[in-house]
Amino acid sequence: MNLENLTELTRDLKTLAMNCGCVATGVCEISVTDESDTEIYNRWIDAGRHGKMEYLTRNNEVRQDPEKLLQGAKSMIVCLFAYPTAHNHVAGVPYISSYAMGRDYHKALRKALTPVVKYIRQLGEEARVCIDSAPLRERYWAQQAGLGYPGLNGRLISPVAGCDFFIASVITTLRLKADKPIPTHTCLECGRCIKACPNGALDGHGGMDARRCISYQTIENRDEIPRNFNLAGHIFGCDLCSEVCPLSARPGTTPIIADLITRPDMATLSLADWLAMTPDVYETLFNGTPVRRASLEKLQSTARRLLKHKISEE
Ligand code: SF4
Ligand code: SF4
Structure with a gap:
């Protein structure tokens, strides 16, 4: 595919993803994660900071290489879906996190992204949607796709959606035009x-x-x-x-x-x-x-x- 077609196809898919209700979308190329990211992750696990979430210690080869989640994968379309913020909370009652007060996001976002998956399959290519269920460094890939930067609060901060969003990733065998990470780290470090x-x-x-x-x-x-x-x-x-x-x-x-x-x-x-x-x-x-x-x-x-x-x- 020539560059012009690649750009057009990528633009069409991003438009489709935005029409599915996401607030920002970006593309990254499938590769293994940076060594520095792997090191940080492994140090976190070795220090026991994951508590008893043992699933985070398994499937490291997959976590480092998303191609293992879909054979022949070349690109990832990363989509951010905003959720209502805590400001809906009623004072004085036990607090439920904002993200949990709607329908289960795994199901909701999978359903929302169906048109993207269909579109890719109609082109004879394969797609797999991952939403906080597969061993995938979602925040890392969202950053690679130019969607945000890490904050001292341990979250990814999106210039569009702040800190309150879900990340849904469509891994695909399609080759798409990759975006670039946001060049400057803009967490204010206000503490x-x-x-x-x-x-x-x-x-x-x-x-x-x-x-x-x-x-x-x-x-x-x-x-x-x-x-x-x-x-x-x-x-x-x-x-x-x-x-x-x-x-x-x-x-x-x-x-x-x-x-x-x-x-x-x-x-x-x-x-x-x-x-x-x-x-x-x-x-x-x-x-x-x-x-x-x-x-x-x-x-x-x-x-x-x-x-x-x-x-x-x-
Ligand atoms: S890290 Fe954030 S979410 Fe966790 S207890 Fe502290 S303030 Fe709450
Ligand atoms: S801007 Fe301030 S509050 Fe937000 S993540 Fe950075 S240090 Fe934390």
Whole structure:
């Protein structure tokens, strides 16, 4: 394919992806990840900062080489989908992270990107959509595709969507015209995220210790939350280091696909609601949402911790 056709095809696919509801899209060439990225990742694992998320220690060959996820892959179309920010949160009720208050993003984004996959397949090529499920360094590839830069809050910051977005990647055997990473690192290094983190999870260099992170403790950790851990009123996930970031997108400034819109019934659950929740109510409220990642038992155990803290404060 000549350069002109390559440019046109890439532009058409990006337009199609934008029409699917993403707020930014970029392309990168499939290659192995930089040695420096691999080293940083391995050091993070070796230090035990992944806690008990053992799946992060497996499939390293795949994690370093996305071609192993799709034989013959040549390009990756990386798409950012914004989700509503924490500003929908109701004061005084246990906090659920903003991303979790809509439909399960894995399903929603896979469905949203169907036209892109179809288009590629009609050209006789193959495509595989990865959304936080395959061993893929999603933030790394989004950065390679020119979609953002790393912040000290450990998140990728997008000039369009701030810190609050999902990354969906379409790996394809199509050769496309690659974008370039954003040349300057523009995290303001103001340190607000580090100060806002209740248990000191952020190391000041862009790294994060999952064991000190509320998201990990309220979602991934299946064991008891450490006794002195400060939940800061959270029951599922945490957005503090994104909320305080001056580079976060202002609410209402980025388009959000309908499936990701906050469900109001989830935003108002009081501590008493959580403690009294029956399996039926849990099913009705959270079926098809990311909150299902935590069992009712786990959520109620966290709610009891919040109650204990509240009582000791009174
Ligand atoms: S809060 Fe400040 S230091 Fe932290 S990521 Fe945002 S701009 Fe960077
Ligand atoms: S999500 Fe919350 S607990 Fe985790 S690093 Fe950010 S501020 Fe800290």
